[in-house]
Amino acid sequence: MAVGIFDSGLGGLTVLNAAQKRLPDVDFLYYADSAHAPYGVRDAEDIYNLTRAAVQGLWDRGCNLVILACNTASAAALRRMQEAGVPEGKRVLGVFVPLIEALTERQWGDNSPPREVEVQHVALFATPATVSSRAFQRELAFRAIGVDVEAQACGGVVDAIEDGDMILAEALVRGHVDALKRKMPEPQAAILGCTHYPLMAETFQQALGPHVKVYSQGDLVAESLADYLQRHPNMLGEGAGGYLTTGKPGVVTDRATQFLRRKTTFEAT
Numbered sequence: 001m002a003v004g005i006f007d008s009g010l011g012g013l014t015v016l017n018a019a020q021k022r023l024p025d026v027d028f029l030y031y032a033d034s035a036h037a038p039y040g041v042r043d044a045e046d047i048y049n050l051t052r053a054a055v056q057g058l059w060d061r062g063c064n065l066v067i068l069a070c071n072t073a074s075a076a077a078l079r080r081m082q083e084a085g086v087p088e089g090k091r092v093l094g095v096f097v098p099l100i101e102a103l104t105e106r107q108w109g110d111n112s113p114p115r116e117v118e119v120q121h122v123a124l125f126a127t128p129a130t131v132s133s134r135a136f137q138r139e140l141a142f143r144a145i146g147v148d149v150e151a152q153a154c155g156g157v158v159d160a161i162e163d164g165d166m167i168l169a170e171a172l173v174r175g176h177v178d179a180l181k182r183k184m185p186e187p188q189a190a191i192l193g194c195t196h197y198p199l200m201a202e203t204f205q206q207a208l209g210p211h212v213k214v215y216s217q218g219d220l221v222a223e224s225l226a227d228y229l230q231r232h233p234n235m236l237g238e239g240a241g242g243y244l245t246t247g248k249p250g251v252v253t254d255r256a257t258q259f260l261r262r263k264t265t266f267e268a269t
């Protein structure tokens, strides 16, 4: 019985890791579309087609529920996929809502009208496609009023992480934080709006300073998944867990093992 977790590459492992810790009895089937990463520089049509094919692959392997552990896919493809209709008994969910509910101090699924919240100046770090979609601001506007969001499109960071070049990734993150601070000198909170970025969480926190609360998605998504599965146990699906990639399994295995600090063996899709 496996839940599907999808990302363009390795970033979704930050969500998978948290989900495995929170739900040790659940199997997960992870799908990295490494051959087409990064998604963040693609247009919305392209992201939609790639995401739909990958999610279909996970459904076909017995997953009933697929989590898009990718903000770029959540921003560009999720709503369109849900509106186009999903096969009976299948679901696809994104990673934005748990994060925004945490930021706006809401309980899961609290759909009451938007209200004023504590935080007023928020920095959003995300891929170019996520930033240009404005999906984060749209979801936030359903829940909060008066929040000023400054977004920074973090070009190059996902490529550097996928290449295992953490020195370059660090330099790029510092540059993007500086650029953000020129637009918003004193953010109260920062959203790591790409699942790759928690791998650089320390660098973000150092560059932002200790007074900025940095939000990552791993634990928040894991907690809301646990709640969802309790309410929908039939969504556990069939089939075995594992790790799939459209890229080179050996390379992806090495990088994933490095990030998760445990042997993580990928197979070809």
Ligand code: DGL
Residues within 6 Å of the ligand: 007, 008, 009, 011, 012, 037, 038, 039, 040, 041, 069, 070, 071, 072, 073, 127, 130, 158, 193, 194, 195, 196
């Ligand atoms: N982890 C993906 C996200 O959360 C990265 C997207 C990309 O491939 O650029 O947006």
